[in-house]
Amino acid sequence: MNSILxxxxxxxVLCVIGLLASVAAALAAPHLWxxxxxxxxxxxLSGTGVHDLxxxxxxxxxxxxxxxxxxxxxxxxxxxxxxxxxxxxxxxxPFSRAQRSLxxxxxxxxxxxxxxxxxxxxxIAGYEWINHSMRPTRLDGHDFRIVIGGTPNPASPAxxxxxxxxxxxxxxxxxxxxxxxxxxxxxxxxxxxxxGGFAHDTGEGSISxxxxxxxxxxxxxxxxxxxxxxxxxxxxxxERFIANARDPQVKMIEIKLSQGAKPxxxxxxxxxxxxxxxAAARGVPVSVDCISPSSHSAFSTPVEMMHFIARLRVxxxxxxxxxKFCLGHPWEWFAIVKAMQLTGLTPDFIVVDGAEGGTGAxxxxxxxxxxxxxxxxxxxxxNTLIGVGLRERVKIGCxxxxxxxxxxxxxxxxxADWCNAARGFMMALGCxxxxxxHTGHCPTGVTTQDPVRQQALVVPTKAERVRNFHHxxxxxLKELVQAAGLDHPQxxxxxxxxxxxxxxxxxLLSNLVLQVKPGALLHSLEDQHNxxxxxxxxASAHSFxxxxxxxxALAA
Numbered sequence: 001m002n003s004i005l006x007x008x009x010x011x012x013v014l015c016v017i018g019l020l021a022s023v024a025a026a027l028a029a030p031h032l033w034x035x036x037x038x039x040x041x042x043x044x045l046s047g048t049g050v051h052d053l054x055x056x057x058x059x060x061x062x063x064x065x066x067x068x069x070x071x072x073x074x075x076x077x078x079x080x081x082x083x084x085x086x087x088x089x090x091x092x093x094p095f096s097r098a099q100r101s102l103x104x105x106x107x108x109x110x111x112x113x114x115x116x117x118x119x120x121x122x123x124i125a126g127y128e129w130i131n132h133s134m135r136p137t138r139l140d141g142h143d144f145r146i147v148i149g150g151t152p153n154p155a156s157p158a159x160x161x162x163x164x165x166x167x168x169x170x171x172x173x174x175x176x177x178x179x180x181x182x183x184x185x186x187x188x189x190x191x192x193x194x195x196g197g198f199a200h201d202t203g204e205g206s207i208s209x210x211x212x213x214x215x216x217x218x219x220x221x222x223x224x225x226x227x228x229x230x231x232x233x234x235x236x237x238x239e240r241f242i243a244n245a246r247d248p249q250v251k252m253i254e255i256k257l258s259q260g261a262k263p264x265x266x267x268x269x270x271x272x273x274x275x276x277x278x279a280a281a282r283g284v285p286v287s288v289d290c291i292s293p294s295s296h297s298a299f300s301t302p303v304e305m306m307h308f309i310a311r312l313r314v315x316x317x318x319x320x321x322x323x324k325f326c327l328g329h330p331w332e333w334f335a336i337v338k339a340m341q342l343t344g345l346t347p348d349f350i351v352v353d354g355a356e357g358g359t360g361a362x363x364x365x366x367x368x369x370x371x372x373x374x375x376x377x378x379x380x381x382x383n384t385l386i387g388v389g390l391r392e393r394v395k396i397g398c399x400x401x402x403x404x405x406x407x408x409x410x411x412x413x414x415x416a417d418w419c420n421a422a423r424g425f426m427m428a429l430g431c432x433x434x435x436x437x438h439t440g441h442c443p444t445g446v447t448t449q450d451p452v453r454q455q456a457l458v459v460p461t462k463a464e465r466v467r468n469f470h471h472x473x474x475x476x477l478k479e480l481v482q483a484a485g486l487d488h489p490q491x492x493x494x495x496x497x498x499x500x501x502x503x504x505x506x507x508l509l510s511n512l513v514l515q516v517k518p519g520a521l522l523h524s525l526e527d528q529h530n531x532x533x534x535x536x537x538x539a540s541a542h543s544f545x546x547x548x549x550x551x552x553a554l555a556a
Contacts, residue, residue, distance in 0.1 A: 011067035012049035018042040079435055093433075094358065099403050100427055106472035107428040107465035127500045128509070130409060130492075133485025142471075142478035143197065144170045144489055146417050148252065148395045149320030149348035160310055162348050163318030166217075166251040169198035170489055171408060171474055173466075174399045174420035175221050175256070175324070177205025179269065179278045180359070180437070182454035184462075185429055185446045190216035191459065192428075192466025201420065204256050204292065207244055208281035214463075218249050221324070223256040225292040227282035234291070236298040238315060240283065245316035252349070253312055257296070257325035260357030260400055263371040267292040275449065302339035302541050310345045322349035322394075326357075327377035330531055331546045334539035337384055342541040346393045351420065352377045354400025358423055359437075374400030375414060379514045380531065382415025387521030387532070405476035413492045413509060428469035429462045 005013065019042035026035035045066055052058075052065035061068040074081075087093060098119065105112040120127060150165035173193055178186045180203065187210050193200040194216035201219040202211055206228030211218060222229060222241075229241035245253055269278070269290035279286040299305045305323075313321045327333060340346045354374025358367075372380075378398050385391040398411050399420040408419050423431070430444040437447040445457035481489050484496055494510035501507055514529055525533045538546035 008064045008067075012046070012052075012065040015042050015045040015049055015066055019046050083433065094356070094401070095403070095423065095427075095433060100433060103403060103424055103427040103469060107469040109468045109472075112472070123500070123503060125500055125502055128410070129498055130406065130480060130484055130496050131498060132483040135485055136482045137485055137487055139478055139482055139487065142474040144474060144477065146170060146395060146490065148322075148417075160314045160318060162313060162320050164251075164320070165348075166199075166320055168251075168418060169196075169470075169474075170412075170418040170477075171470060172199040172219070172397075172418065172420050173201055173425050174422035175201040175203040175219075175254075175259070176422050176426070177203030178208035178210055178281055179205045179273070179449070180447060181426075182442075182445055182448050182457065183208075183210045183277070184454045184457040184459055185426075186210040187213055187459045188429055188457065188462035189425060189466055190214045190218075191463035192425075192470070193217060195463065196467040196470045198470055199251060201254065205278070206281050206283070207247075207250070208277065210277075212249065215249055217251045219252045219254050220244060220250045221254045221256050223292055224294065224296045225282070225290070226298070227284070230283050234293075234297070241312070242315050245312070245319065250316075250319070252320045252322070253316055254349075254351060255296075255309065255312070255321070255323040257323055258328070258353070258371070259324070259359070260326040260353035260355050260371055260374070261359040262363070262366040263326040263328055263353075263355070273449070301543055302335040303343060305336065306339045306343045306345040306347075309347050313348075320348035322347040322351065324351035324353055326353045326355060327372035327380060329546075330380065330535040331538040332544045333380065334384065334536050335541060335544055337388055337390070338539055339541040340390060341388060346390060349395040349397060349417075350381060351397040351399065352381050352416075354378075354398070356400045374398055374411070375513075378411065378414050378416060383514050383516040384521065384532075386518055387516040387528075389519050389522065391518075405473050405480055408473070408477050409480050409489060409492050410497060412489050413494045413497045414513065417490065425466055425469065428466045429457065430465075 019039060022035050022039035022042050026032075026039050029035060048069070049065035052061040052068060055061060058068070060071055064071075082093075083097070087097065091097070102112055122129075145167050148166045148168050149162035173189055176189075181189075186208060190200050190211055191214040194214050199217045199219050200211070202208075202221050204221050204223030204225065204227060206222075207218060207220060220228070225234065226236045228244050229237050231237045244250060269292075271287045271289045274284065274287055274290050276286050278290075282290060284290050299308045309321050309323070313319065325333075352374065354377060355371035356373055378396070382391070382396060385394055385396075395417045396415060397418045397420055398416040399422065401423075402408060402411060402419045402421045403424045411419050426446055427433070429446050431442075431446045432444060434443050436442055440448050440450060442448040442453060445454035448454055477489055481487070481492070484492065486492065494513055494515070495508055497509035498506050499509055499512060514531075516528070516532075520528060521532060521536065525536055535546075538548065540547045
């Protein structure tokens with residue numbers, strides 16, 4: 001026979017029985033506090049059970065009063081349980097335990113040697129390595145740098161010369177705004193950047209008071225909301241741009257067209273999160289929704305975009321100006337290149353953001369299925385500029401899950417001049433990949449505006465870890481460069497990287513990825529990759545829209 005009382009109610013019934021027993025014991029011995037304590041505990045549990053039975057939101061709690069809360073507790077701590085006890089060292093979600101441990105060790109200045117050989121399966125398809133030389137080089141230092149803007153690259157003949165080129169490290173902090181990160185995180189990142197001699201990208205949230213405290217080099221990112229250089233109606237303000245851009249601490253200006261984690265998606269910072277500090281940095285009203293449109297209002301065509309870049313170069317006093325984007329429709333990128341050809345105006349740099357980038361504000365569908373991954377985006381940008389003879393005038397940076405020195409080397413082999421990292425430097429600050437960035441409850445104080453939580457992040461200590469991570473990663477890069485018999489990471493090419501295709505076949509990366517000969521796109525496209533044959537004719541310098549049924553290769 002079935003029980004009159006289903007077993008799922010047993011926990012609730014036991015709580016009621018415990019309450020009655022505790023009250024009886026307390027009345028029998030009123031001078032003892034223990035029965036009263038138990039009575040209070042069982043009263044709370046019993047009250048919870050009554051509430052569970054009466055509420056209409058959770059079916060689990062209606063069917064399993066009291067004990068049903070255990071399910072929500074386990075779900076709440078599931079990421080931590082998985083991270084610490086279940087996932088393997090090489091299981092990336094999105095960064096593996098091995099990757100995180102390497103960052104922590106380098107940030108703390110601890111040895112990062114791995115005894116007993118590699119933990120990677122060198123026989124699995126996709127495994128890659130860099131070929132070494134029988135005559136390794138010996139380099140004096142690891143402070144690899146490149147010049148962005150001006151000499152040694154020729155300036156655009158139709159535009160303002162870049163009179164303040166920036167000698168940048170090949171490894172810098174990627175765009176993360178104040179607001180997304182805590183004040184203490186921004187302070188620590190900028191102090192670490194100053195001590196280590198590398199750059200700190202502000203993110204589109206603009207330059208906050210915390211970016212200015214320690215004076216570390218800044219790359220000022222300007223998004224579609226024009227934060228820090230906007231009028232009251234959200235349009236671009238020359239006057240406010242000049243005030244920030246000519247600050248000596250600002251070394252480059254970066255126009256954000258899109259970001260890897262949510263390309264083509266705007267954003268809204270709710271009014272409740274627009275604090276006086278954030279409002280001051282962005283130039284918006286306090287406690288009013290702060291909107292980032294999905295596209296720019298200062299230009300609407302590729303040609304207008306090139307003129308806007310040239311205009312910012314003049315207004316900034318001759319500093320390098322470029323743009324960041326995640327590759328989407330190929331014809332839009334080709335339209336930008338055609339605008340460079342038509343106007344003679346070129347950006348000083350382009351940062352390619354991979355779709356594997358991260359943010360706490362991206363819809364899942366965007367994180368998982370929108371935008372080109374870094375490898376594909378970087379290859380197309382690099383090869384297109386080579387194909388039209390503009391590569392020497394434009395430096396290329398990139399970002400997208402760059403953690404190790406091999407990551408840097410591989411991206412440079414695919415065409416990058418330098419790399420940026422966001423989550424790597426977050427982990428150097430102490431981020432444990434709790435994936436609570438969007439909740440305001442970051443356990444380490446990195447991605448929260450809670451003043452109590454961010455006190456856990458001690459600025460001088462974490463700044464030293466940021467510097468250490470950068471220093472150790474570039475030292476490891478130096479050792480890779482030396483082993484390959486080279487003098488600078490810019491000499492690494494796809495000919496140096498080998499990829500396993502199957503159990504019995506390996507091939508040079510140069511034989512697997514897109515490679516265009518210099519000037520090849522200035523002539524017939526007949527022998528070019530299908531992406532050029534299909535989409536180059538659709539691109540026009542005068543529109544981001546594809547032009548169908550016309551010979552836009554000549555018309556543009």
